[in-house]
Amino acid sequence: MSTPEQMSERTLTGTGATPRSDVGTVVWYSSTAELPDPDDGTVEPDVERERFTDARETARDELEDERERTAERVGEQEAEVFDAHVQFLEDPQIEDGVESAIEDGLPAEHAVQRAFADPIKQFEGMDGRMAERADDLRDVRDRLVRLLIDGEHVDLGGLPEGTVVLAERLTPSDTAQLDPECVAGFATVTGGRTSHAAIFARSLALPAVVGIGEELHNIAADATVVVDGEAGELVVEPSEERRESARATREVEVREEPVTTADGTEIEIAANVGQPAELEGTKAQGADGIGLYRTEFLFLDREQAPDENEQYETYTEALETFPDGRVVVRTLDIGGDKPIPYLDLPEEENPFLGERGIRRSLGPDADLFETQLRALFRAAANGEGQLSIMFPVVATPEELSAALETVSTVAQALEEEGIDYAVPELGVMIETPGAVFAAPELAEQVDFLSIGTNDLTQYVMAAARENERVADLRDPRRPAVLRAISRTIEAAHENDAWVGMCGEMAGNPELTELLVGLGLDELSMSAVTVPDVKAAVQSIDTDAAAEHASRALEATTREHVIDRIQRNNANQ
Ligand code: PEP
Ligand code: MG
Numbered sequence: 001m002s003t004p005e006q007m008s009e010r011t012l013t014g015t016g017a018t019p020r021s022d023v024g025t026v027v028w029y030s031s032t033a034e035l036p037d038p039d040d041g042t043v044e045p046d047v048e049r050e051r052f053t054d055a056r057e058t059a060r061d062e063l064e065d066e067r068e069r070t071a072e073r074v075g076e077q078e079a080e081v082f083d084a085h086v087q088f089l090e091d092p093q094i095e096d097g098v099e100s101a102i103e104d105g106l107p108a109e110h111a112v113q114r115a116f117a118d119p120i121k122q123f124e125g126m127d128g129r130m131a132e133r134a135d136d137l138r139d140v141r142d143r144l145v146r147l148l149i150d151g152e153h154v155d156l157g158g159l160p161e162g163t164v165v166l167a168e169r170l171t172p173s174d175t176a177q178l179d180p181e182c183v184a185g186f187a188t189v190t191g192g193r194t195s196h197a198a199i200f201a202r203s204l205a206l207p208a209v210v211g212i213g214e215e216l217h218n219i220a221a222d223a224t225v226v227v228d229g230e231a232g233e234l235v236v237e238p239s240e241e242r243r244e245s246a247r248a249t250r251e252v253e254v255r256e257e258p259v260t261t262a263d264g265t266e267i268e269i270a271a272n273v274g275q276p277a278e279l280e281g282t283k284a285q286g287a288d289g290i291g292l293y294r295t296e297f298l299f300l301d302r303e304q305a306p307d308e309n310e311q312y313e314t315y316t317e318a319l320e321t322f323p324d325g326r327v328v329v330r331t332l333d334i335g336g337d338k339p340i341p342y343l344d345l346p347e348e349e350n351p352f353l354g355e356r357g358i359r360r361s362l363g364p365d366a367d368l369f370e371t372q373l374r375a376l377f378r379a380a381a382n383g384e385g386q387l388s389i390m391f392p393v394v395a396t397p398e399e400l401s402a403a404l405e406t407v408s409t410v411a412q413a414l415e416e417e418g419i420d421y422a423v424p425e426l427g428v429m430i431e432t433p434g435a436v437f438a439a440p441e442l443a444e445q446v447d448f449l450s451i452g453t454n455d456l457t458q459y460v461m462a463a464a465r466e467n468e469r470v471a472d473l474r475d476p477r478r479p480a481v482l483r484a485i486s487r488t489i490e491a492a493h494e495n496d497a498w499v500g501m502c503g504e505m506a507g508n509p510e511l512t513e514l515l516v517g518l519g520l521d522e523l524s525m526s527a528v529t530v531p532d533v534k535a536a537v538q539s540i541d542t543d544a545a546a547e548h549a550s551r552a553l554e555a556t557t558r559e560h561v562i563d564r565i566q567r568n569n570a571n572q
Pocket of ligand 2: 455
């Protein structure tokens, strides 16, 4: 018989993003505020004026806190944006606008919207930096509206200890604000294992379950929940037993040295990072180096792009953290779900099939690309570690040739300027079907290929990364994806290039034998999974792994592939 406590326990399922669990109290987060229709005839101007004044007061306090925290965590320059927000908050033109809208009978939140509309339009019509001010104004407006509607704006960077964040979806920059010291985990309505919020959760070792679906909306704020990122479950009002097991920290044995298979083949086990703050934690998990530095995260949440010197320092820091390992830096992959407000990104119907990755670097972001290459070539020359550079979302050999031309131009410019530089090892990410079919022509031109299974799976299966309705299709264990991976590995080796994998598939220890058997030389993953994958590598016999891989490649359905993997793992 169940106890009353057990009876009230409810479990919602989604996709586990991190193999960690914890328990905490729900806070709902929404990045956009929905404005209810104004209540005709019931507006009292004095009450609305007071509501506006209170909201403005709270907004000012919040902004001052955020300013202080950003200055501490990120830097003084980045914190300055909050000064601009405070100025807008106190702008007399906006104050007059709110006053006259309240006089006209609007409630405070609608008055705020009306008062901000004209100034936003004016800034939008200006050029360059001034146009960016429109975004700041929108931020200030949304903060005020949220405060007026909810009474409280959820400040993701300042959540109390033991908070579980629930949201429709979290953007990469929302997730980057979460402090793993305080946040017990998060769960979202949408998103898959390879959505950037999930990837971030893994780098922060933050328990997370994504893609739960509409049911998540039934969970009230302040409920107690367990986020079980291993099982992909959110347990509402969990039993004491369940809470205890969620809190228990998992013992992991860290292997600091590089590992080999049982019969002595070296497999490089590296980690994926997005910002300097992750480097130390990555090393602590025993990563041999960095297999994917997602540099676009260095460009998010700021007012302008980091300049050449700042980037040089950032890349040098990574090289110094891994003086004996390889650091693979990916050039900017902007677009898709990683928009950057200060860049003039087009509104695209389907940004994942639009202008992203190398397409922007060879087009509208050519200047940023050159600056990034300059910083990288300078970092490669300073003697620390081994730098490698790779290009994202390449679909044709011509794109690679054009990128390599820019490499030559940048090297020549540094030469002429007398600046110390080195052109490091170069590679291409294989994440489009076009790149798979052109893998021999790509491998011929570079030193290595790195398979990005997150995008490769979405593009091969035509199943978007964020869409839980097609989660089933978006499985790298599908025969079509496995064959694409195998074909890429063969093309690399036939052209004397080494080949790695930096998509999320690489971090699943249940697939390590298959991936080693397919012939990969390197696996790069979220730091949290490095110890388990290193342990898996050490028990592999390469001949047996190759046989296992060829059996998996012969399977004609996903179910067959899974069955072969499971049987193989059960026989270990
Ligand atoms: C990938 O697509 O597999 C990859 C590693 O790149 P990202 O997840 O940053 O798109
Ligand atoms: Mg990708």
